Amino acid sequence: MFILRTALKYAFSKGKGQRTSSVVIVLGIALGLAALLVISSVMNGLQTAQLDQLRALESFDVSVEPSSGNNGFSLGLDDVSGIPGIDFAFEYIETYALVVDKTSGKSTSARVRAYSNDAYYSERMAQSLHFIAGEPVGMDGVAVSYTMMNTLSLHSGDDVEVTFLKPGRTATVVPYSTRMAIGALFGSSMTEFSSSTIFVDYQWLLSLMGESSVRIGIYTQNSESVASRIAELYPDSKAVTWKEYNRALYSALMLEKALMYIFLAFMFLIICVNLKNSTRRLLRNRQQEGAMLRALGCTRATVNSIFVLQGVLVCLIGEVIGVLLGILAVNNLQALLDFADTVARFFTGSATVLGFLQFQANTSPLEIMLSCGFVFILAVVFTYMGCRRTYRHEIMEVIFNASY
Amino acid sequence: MHPTDRQIGDHIDRPFAKQFDRPIQLLDITKRFKAAQDGEGEITILEDVDLCIARGESTAIIGKSGSGKSTLLHIAGGLDSPTSGKVLCNGVDFATLDDKRRSSLRNLHIGFIFQANLLLEDFTALENVMAPAMIAGRTARDCRPRALSLLERLGLGDRTHHLPSQLSGGEKQRIAICRALMNEPDVIMADEPTGALDEENAQEVERLLLDLVKEEGRSLLLVTHNNDFAYRCDNVYLLKNHALSLEKGLGLDV
Numbered sequence: 001m002f003i004l005r006t007a008l009k010y011a012f013s014k015g016k017g018q019r020t021s022s023v024v025i026v027l028g029i030a031l032g033l034a035a036l037l038v039i040s041s042v043m044n045g046l047q048t049a050q051l052d053q054l055r056a057l058e059s060f061d062v063s064v065e066p067s068s069g070n071n072g073f074s075l076g077l078d079d080v081s082g083i084p085g086i087d088f089a090f091e092y093i094e095t096y097a098l099v100v101d102k103t104s105g106k107s108t109s110a111r112v113r114a115y116s117n118d119a120y121y122s123e124r125m126a127q128s129l130h131f132i133a134g135e136p137v138g139m140d141g142v143a144v145s146y147t148m149m150n151t152l153s154l155h156s157g158d159d160v161e162v163t164f165l166k167p168g169r170t171a172t173v174v175p176y177s178t179r180m181a182i183g184a185l186f187g188s189s190m191t192e193f194s195s196s197t198i199f200v201d202y203q204w205l206l207s208l209m210g211e212s213s214v215r216i217g218i219y220t221q222n223s224e225s226v227a228s229r230i231a232e233l234y235p236d237s238k239a240v241t242w243k244e245y246n247r248a249l250y251s252a253l254m255l256e257k258a259l260m261y262i263f264l265a266f267m268f269l270i271i272c273v274n275l276k277n278s279t280r281r282l283l284r285n286r287q288q289e290g291a292m293l294r295a296l297g298c299t300r301a302t303v304n305s306i307f308v309l310q311g312v313l314v315c316l317i318g319e320v321i322g323v324l325l326g327i328l329a330v331n332n333l334q335a336l337l338d339f340a341d342t343v344a345r346f347f348t349g350s351a352t353v354l355g356f357l358q359f360q361a362n363t364s365p366l367e368i369m370l371s372c373g374f375v376f377i378l379a380v381v382f383t384y385m386g387c388r389r390t391y392r393h394e395i396m397e398v399i400f401n402a403s404y
Numbered sequence: 405m406h407p408t409d410r411q412i413g414d415h416i417d418r419p420f421a422k423q424f425d426r427p428i429q430l431l432d433i434t435k436r437f438k439a440a441q442d443g444e445g446e447i448t449i450l451e452d453v454d455l456c457i458a459r460g461e462s463t464a465i466i467g468k469s470g471s472g473k474s475t476l477l478h479i480a481g482g483l484d485s486p487t488s489g490k491v492l493c494n495g496v497d498f499a500t501l502d503d504k505r506r507s508s509l510r511n512l513h514i515g516f517i518f519q520a521n522l523l524l525e526d527f528t529a530l531e532n533v534m535a536p537a538m539i540a541g542r543t544a545r546d547c548r549p550r551a552l553s554l555l556e557r558l559g560l561g562d563r564t565h566h567l568p569s570q571l572s573g574g575e576k577q578r579i580a581i582c583r584a585l586m587n588e589p590d591v592i593m594a595d596e597p598t599g600a601l602d603e604e605n606a607q608e609v610e611r612l613l614l615d616l617v618k619e620e621g622r623s624l625l626l627v628t629h630n631n632d633f634a635y636r637c638d639n640v641y642l643l644k645n646h647a648l649s650l651e652k653g654l655g656l657d658v
Contacts, residue, residue, distance in 0.1 A: 001538075002538040009526040013526040288522070292522045293524070293535075294507065295481075296510075296511065296535055296583075297507050297510050297511020297539045298511075299507040394485060395478075395483040395484070396475075396478045396484045397484075399518075
């Protein structure tokens with residue numbers, strides 16, 4: 001009881017500049033933790049958004065290539081749909097083509113995709129793929145993105161020559177050229193996808209490429225288990241998860257994440273240095289009183305406990321404020337960016353990039369807990385080490401000597 | 405006779421301490437300091453000093469500044485360690501005790517009063533007085549009556565809830581006296597208790613200290629520059645050339 005009572009008195013005492021020191025420590029920890037939280041949330045958000053888009057547009061959660069044999073296809077859409085854990089499944093065809101604008105003479109290679117009818121309107125797809133003009137279903141012609149229109153200097157209603165590679169009778173693939181009108185215009189949240197992809201009608205492409213080119217795209221929350229279940233039920237088919245499909249990019253993102261943690265570790269280091277110096281300052285303020293408590297009969301352990309508890313109280317308050325501040329900042333990130341833009345505009349007189357930034361922050365409770373836990377442990381360790389260093393001397397030495 | 409762990413610093417076994425008519429004994433105490441932080445030479449402060457404090461008697465040590473009076477007092481109270489020699493508190497050698505037992509012995513059997521009163525700045529007068537009892541594990545409710553009674557006796561009844569920063573030097577020193585007496589220690593050790601006070605306050609504190617120590621039946625070990633104050637004690641020793649010489653009283657052989 002005496003320990004707690006004394007630690008509480010010392011933590012925010014008015015005397016000897018103690019309150020100022022404590023407030024500085026609280027602010028240091030709070031701002032450091034809040035910054036840590038905001039940066040990690042924004043980085044996590046960016047990565048999650050990027051991966052979500054990849055999964056929605058590029059690779060889907062799982063992509064299945066049914067093998068064809070003498071008895072037809074090893075599995076169909078109905079078979080797949082019955083597997084537990086699948087949110088949505090659809091058929092699609094993917095091939096490659098050369099798109100040429102005869103008027104301007106410009107050309108580009110493109111990935112040609114066609115989805116079975118309802119896929120375009122599924123929730124996940126519709127969030128990332130938007131048809132600005134025209135409809136993808138029953139389309140007469142080809143759907144291109146604004147990016148590709150710019151690349152080829154196309155205008156609405158223009159024709160393009162599309163050369164497909166289709167399965168041949170004697171050769172594996174043979175070229176097939178046709179003129180197609182621009183029947184629809186789409187946009188997506190992934191620039192790379194938009195600039196390299198065109199859509200055509202599913203039935204038309206099916207008749208050109210044949211049934212053997214049909215794949216099944218799956219949206220699921222648990223891609224690994226669905227893929228392994230398909231592999232188990234239909235060993236002849238080939239199920240590829242989004243991680244396998246985007247292996248190179250996924251590895252790069254993981255590397256980016258690792259680098260982010262290294263960067264955050266440096267921030268953490270700054271908090272540590274602040275914490276070490278601050279706890280030392282707190283101890284120095286109380287050095288004489290600590291020795292006095294020992295003269296009155298407190299053991300070293302009791303004095304250490306008082307000061308460690310004092311440090312812990314100050315640290316906990318800093319952590320609580322830091323986490324609340326961080327969460328508040330994360331939840332109002334857009335407002336903060338707008339405010340920063342207004343301030344920057346006030347000084348520069350022109351619009352800044354801050355006004356156009358769109359961040360999707362993703363706060364991880366585990367990361368918050370880990371950060372708080374580390375700060376807490378460090379506060380205890382630094383205070384304890386400081387106490388040990390200070391009070392290893394004889395009591396009178398500590399009372400009469402200014403600082404250790 | 406060697407005390408058991410329980411006997412050291414335990415309220416229940418106070419009668420054990422009473423068996424010793426010499427609560428503090430210093431045997432062949434030598435204290436040397438290094439000349440400088442990284443220096444090789446040593447400065448001798450005390451050399452083979454013997455001293456006995458008798459139960460219920462007051463003993464003063466006088467001497468020039470820097471003669472080692474305070475160092476001797478700190479060693480006697482277990483606040484500093486001698487380079488060689490033994491300090492016995494109720495027959496127990498401080499050097500043989502671990503930190504816990506040493507602290508407990510200091511808490512229950514010795515009360516300290518320093519020149520710079522060294523009160524706990526964030527504690528009120530009452531809390532300062534109660535601190536030694538609370539360190540001993542007693543609750544605030546338990547020790548409040550004695551603390552209040554001590555403060556009343558020293559004329560501080562209306563100052564119980566004041567912080568040290570709100571008190572005068574004389575009042576602070578009186579609180580330090582109350583605090584030293586709180587756990588009913590065998591010995592009060594006072595290091596220049598009136599050194600920082602004006603004459604009027606100094607005389608008041610001297611009178612209160614000597615009277616209270618007599619009333620409570622405690623021993624007093626006093627270090628002072630003030631010869632008048634010192635010679636009002638039962639025994640007076642002069643510390644000169646690293647050794648003690650008896651100036652007044654009978655003294656005690658170790």
